[in-house]
Amino acid sequence: MKRSxxxxxxxxFGAGGMLAALVAPGVVLVLIAGGIGYREIHALATNxxxxxxxxxxxxxxLWHAAHRIFHALHDFGIRAGPVAWLLCYxxxxxGTLVSASALFAIGF
Amino acid sequence: MAxxxxxxxxxxxxxxxxxxxxxxxxxxxxxxxxxxYAIVLVAxxxxxxxxQESFEAWLAMLRSPLGIAFQLVCLAVxxxxxxxxxxxxxxxxxxxxxxxxRVSGGTxxxxxxxxxxxxxxxxxxxxxxxx
Amino acid sequence: MPDGTAATRTRTIEMQVMRYNPATxxxxxxxxxxxxxxxxxxxxxxxxxxxxxxxGSLTYRWSCRMAICGSCGMMIGGVPHLACETFLRNFLPGxxxxxxxxxxxxxxxxxxxxxxFFTKFERITPxxxxxxxxxxxxxxxxxxxxxxxxxxxxxxxxxxxxxxxACPQYGLNKDFLGPGLTALLHRYNxxxxxxxxAERMELVHSEEGVWSCTAVGYCxxxxxxxxxxxxxxxxxxxQSAIDWFARFLPGRK
Numbered sequence: 156m157k158r159s160x161x162x163x164x165x166x167x168f169g170a171g172g173m174l175a176a177l178v179a180p181g182v183v184l185v186l187i188a189g190g191i192g193y194r195e196i197h198a199l200a201t202n203x204x205x206x207x208x209x210x211x212x213x214x215x216x217l218w219h220a221a222h223r224i225f226h227a228l229h230d231f232g233i234r235a236g237p238v239a240w241l242l243c244y245x246x247x248x249x250g251t252l253v254s255a256s257a258l259f260a261i262g263f
Numbered sequence: 264m265a266x267x268x269x270x271x272x273x274x275x276x277x278x279x280x281x282x283x284x285x286x287x288x289x290x291x292x293x294x295x296x297x298x299x300y301a302i303v304l305v306a307x308x309x310x311x312x313x314x315q316e317s318f319e320a321w322l323a324m325l326r327s328p329l330g331i332a333f334q335l336v337c338l339a340v341x342x343x344x345x346x347x348x349x350x351x352x353x354x355x356x357x358x359x360x361x362x363x364x365r366v367s368g369g370t371x372x373x374x375x376x377x378x379x380x381x382x383x384x385x386x387x388x389x390x391x392x393x394x
Numbered sequence: 395m396p397d398g399t400a401a402t403r404t405r406t407i408e409m410q411v412m413r414y415n416p417a418t419x420x421x422x423x424x425x426x427x428x429x430x431x432x433x434x435x436x437x438x439x440x441x442x443x444x445x446x447x448x449x450g451s452l453t454y455r456w457s458c459r460m461a462i463c464g465s466c467g468m469m470i471g472g473v474p475h476l477a478c479e480t481f482l483r484n485f486l487p488g489x490x491x492x493x494x495x496x497x498x499x500x501x502x503x504x505x506x507x508x509x510x511f512f513t514k515f516e517r518i519t520p521x522x523x524x525x526x527x528x529x530x531x532x533x534x535x536x537x538x539x540x541x542x543x544x545x546x547x548x549x550x551x552x553x554x555x556x557x558x559x560a561c562p563q564y565g566l567n568k569d570f571l572g573p574g575l576t577a578l579l580h581r582y583n584x585x586x587x588x589x590x591x592a593e594r595m596e597l598v599h600s601e602e603g604v605w606s607c608t609a610v611g612y613c614x615x616x617x618x619x620x621x622x623x624x625x626x627x628x629x630x631x632x633q634s635a636i637d638w639f640a641r642f643l644p645g646r647k
Contacts (some may be wrong), residue, residue: 265500267416281473351609
């Protein structure tokens with residue numbers, strides 16, 4: 156019997172879901188509060204740990220959402236084909252690459 | 264003996280049949296907002312890489328009435344994500360035994376939600392301590 | 395059954411039951427009867443009253459009347475239940491809506507075609523393959539209470555299929571092994587006396603194994619024996635995922 160490769164996507168889904176469950180409300184609150192500006196975010200993004208955090212949030216949130224949305228299509232009876240795959244996982248890949256390059260470009 | 268002729272019922276609208284399924288669909292739907300919010304964050308990182316002016320334009324967009332409304336909806340949706348995530352989490356784990364007793368799923372959920380509350384406080388506090 | 399004394403009025407309740415006659419091939423339809431009932435009457439007893447007194451053609455499965463044989467699973471008020479342990483009084487003022495178990499083809503009235511479940515049953519190696527086989531003369535395979543605890547809950551499954559009626563992923567995709575059989579599979583894997591885990595895990599690791607599950611969790615809600623099939627499936631997801639990556643580690647097959 157063919158072994159499924161779902162674990163790869165599911166692990167990313169799980170990591171993103173756990174991260175979102177823990178930090179998403181906090182991140183939203185901080186950005187709504189408005190006390191944070193360019194100086195603070197730039198400082199965070201030039202810090203190695205800060206970079207890791209920002210990258211994890213941006214990328215893993217997308218991998219989590221992509222997996223859940225893709226499988227929810229099946230729940231709605233929609234046949235998830237290549238277009239759906241691109242809109243879900245494709246965007247997650249793109250977002251991961253854009254975040255990585257942006258954080259790299261920001262430097263230290 | 265009469266011939267067999269089984270009847271198969273359709274699955275259309277299955278999730279509307281029971282409140283349990285509606286809650287499940289709501290849980291899955293939280294992903295739409297995680298997706299959109301993450302795209303906004305990626306746009307923000309991109310803007311940050313393009314410099315102060317670009318980033319402040321992104322911040323201004325967040326602070327627009329539509330931006331605030333979107334973030335408030337996200338806040339509510341993410342709170343539901345946190346809750347529903349820790350409700351289902353115990354199902355993915357083998358039994359957790361503490362002091363010879365099996366920890367109930369409800370306790371594990373509570374622990375998860377408590378961790379999320381703590382993480383929220385830490386994030387808000389750290390943001391308050393500006394460099 | 396109805397109280398005969400003049401001092402008390404007989405209480406009645408309406409039962410709406412799905413009928414289907416394969417000979418006609420017409421779509422299923424609801425038929426309604428109003429029956430006398432007492433507080434201690436189960437839905438099964440209600441059906442039996444109908445069959446005994448009002449319509450002998452009403453067809454349904456039942457046996458033990460005490461929630462252990464797993465025969466009388468049906469949708470009651472839209473929720474999978476065992477009819478023998480579901481009480482008419484809980485649906486007052488009525489009507490009580492009774493339909494065949496969801497996600498299974500209907501044979502006749504409340505009887506469903508359970509072939510898929512039993513065919514899949516054979517695929518999970520549902521017996522102990524001894525780790526250290528020994529003859530009967532050498533005595534039993536011993537097990538500590540802690541070892542029993544590892545699998546006992548999953549051994550309580552009575553094959554009633556309520557979890558399959560609850561599971562929308564099974565409803566949407568009949569290839570899915572499903573909750574109950576994964577729980578039974580896990581029962582054997584988790585048994586210290588067993589040695590057939592590797593072959594069972596092949597099924598677990600496949601798309602039709604645990605990876606068709608989206609953690610809806612309704613299966614565990616409806617299980618009459620608190621087997622918690624959602625746990626059996628989802629902890630095997632965790633295990634399957636760990637295994638997917640760990641197999642590349644040196645020293646692993």
